Amino acid sequence: MRREPTSRTSPGASSAREPDDGTPAEELRAWNAMAYVITGPVMFGGIGLGLDHWLGTSWLVAVGILGGMALSLYLVWVRYGTQ
DSSP states (O other): OOOOOOOSSOTTOOOSSOOTTOOOHHHHHHHHHHHHHHHHHHHHHHHHHHHHHHHTOSSHHHHHHHHHHHHHHHHHHHHHTTO
16 A cells, blocks of 8 residues: 655645746745735725725825835735745
8 A cells, every 4th residue: 555745734835846837936926025015005095095085084095005015015024035
């Protein structure tokens, strides 16, 4: 009876292996970091826009954009800057 080797990582865990399409892992990490930097201000700016419309204010969009940029840069630093 032959047993297959088991992996110590979960099936959904990310790995540093290169994908099957030949794209280097470093390039994929750079694109992921860029996506974080773009998505944070857009998402939190949109939330700020909705709150501005709902509350009748005009300053929450700027707070949302700045907060989203700060959080996205922190996430990129924690995820990719400490490796």
